[in-house]
Amino acid sequence: MGLLEEATSPRGFAITTGRIPILLALKRVEDLKPHEETVEEDLNGMVRALQGEPTLRHPIIADSASGAVLDGTHRLAALKRLGCRTVPTALIDYQNPLVKIDRWYRVIKGFGLPDFLKLVERLSPIPTSAPEGDARLMARSSYATLRNMRQCYTFNPVHTGPLELCRSAFALERIGRDNHAKIAYSDNGEMRDFPESTILMSTIRLEKQEVVDSCTRHLLFPPKSTRHLIPSRPLGIGTPLAWLRDGDFERAEAEFEKHLGSMTVRRLPEGSKVGSRRYMEEVFLFE
Numbered sequence: 001m002g003l004l005e006e007a008t009s010p011r012g013f014a015i016t017t018g019r020i021p022i023l024l025a026l027k028r029v030e031d032l033k034p035h036e037e038t039v040e041e042d043l044n045g046m047v048r049a050l051q052g053e054p055t056l057r058h059p060i061i062a063d064s065a066s067g068a069v070l071d072g073t074h075r076l077a078a079l080k081r082l083g084c085r086t087v088p089t090a091l092i093d094y095q096n097p098l099v100k101i102d103r104w105y106r107v108i109k110g111f112g113l114p115d116f117l118k119l120v121e122r123l124s125p126i127p128t129s130a131p132e133g134d135a136r137l138m139a140r141s142s143y144a145t146l147r148n149m150r151q152c153y154t155f156n157p158v159h160t161g162p163l164e165l166c167r168s169a170f171a172l173e174r175i176g177r178d179n180h181a182k183i184a185y186s187d188n189g190e191m192r193d194f195p196e197s198t199i200l201m202s203t204i205r206l207e208k209q210e211v212v213d214s215c216t217r218h219l220l221f222p223p224k225s226t227r228h229l230i231p232s233r234p235l236g237i238g239t240p241l242a243w244l245r246d247g248d249f250e251r252a253e254a255e256f257e258k259h260l261g262s263m264t265v266r267r268l269p270e271g272s273k274v275g276s277r278r279y280m281e282e283v284f285l286f287e
Helices: 040-052 073-081 113-119 130-139 162-178 208-216 241-245 249-261
Strands: 007-009 012-015 022-028 060-063 069-071 086-092 100-102 105-109 126-128 144-147 152-155 182-186 199-203 227-229 232-235 265-268 282-286
Touching: 012 249, 022 232, 022 249, 040 073, 060 073, 069 073, 073 086, 086 232, 086 241, 086 249, 105 162, 113 144, 113 162, 126 130, 130 144, 130 152, 130 199, 144 162, 162 182, 162 199, 162 208, 241 249
Parallel strands: 060 086, 232 282
Antiparallel strands: 007 012, 012 022, 022 086, 060 069, 100 227, 105 182, 105 199, 126 152, 144 152, 144 199, 265 282
16 A cells, blocks of 8 residues: 555654544643553562563554553553653543443353352342343443343342442452463354353443543543544654653654654455454554
C-alpha cells in the first residue's frame, strides 16, 4: 500500500482517513485516567520488557475529552513506574457511535460446574436458564452467571452500583484463581464453541458514561471489566523512553512529532496480521 496523506498539527499527528479521526499526541501522565486496576504480574512483565527494550512500540488509546484510557492501562502504569512523564497517546472521540463497549467472558477450566459451585456456595448461586441469566445481567439484577452446556446459575447482588457489581464478579473469579482454576478471557459467549467441561462466566456490560464517571471520581473497576471495540488503531510508533522521561514537555513533543513525520504509514484492512497478532480493526502501521 502507498503512503497515506496524514496531516501534522502543532498538537500532534492527525490521522484523518480512517473510520474514525485519531490524533497522535504526547500527553502528560497526570492527564490520562485509567478506569481499571492492573494485574501485578502483567504489570511487572511489561516493566521488565520495557527495561530490556526501552522503546514504546504502540500508543495507548484514550478519550480526547475526558482522558479516559480505553486501551493500554498496563502500558501507562509501566511507563509511570519507569519514570516517564509523557505518554504517546491515540486520542479519539469516545462518544463516536463506531466506538463500542462490550464485556469479556471468563473461561474457567480445572473444575466441573458442580464442584465449582461448592466453592461459591456461600454466595447462594440460583439455578436459572441461560436466557434468563443473560436477561438478569442486562437488567443488573445479577452480577454474574456460571454455566456449562446443560446448567446455568446466577448470583443476586447486595449492591447494584456498576462498580459494586463488577467487584462482586471479580471476587467470584478470584475464588477460582485461589483454588487453582485456569481462567482465560474470551469475546465469545457461545457455549458450543468450548469443550463440554468448560465453565463460562458472564458479567454485566458497562456503559460509556459509567467508564467516564469512574475516571472522574478516580475509582477503578477490576481488571478486564470492559472490552472496547475501536475501529481504527495506530501501531508501530517506536518511541524511545528517554524522550518520555524528558521534563521539558515542549522539547519532547517536538521530538515526537518530528519522529512520526519522518515515518511512512500503511493502512491495513480489518483482519490483517501485524507481528504475531491478527487485528480485527483497521490498522495504521507506522514504519
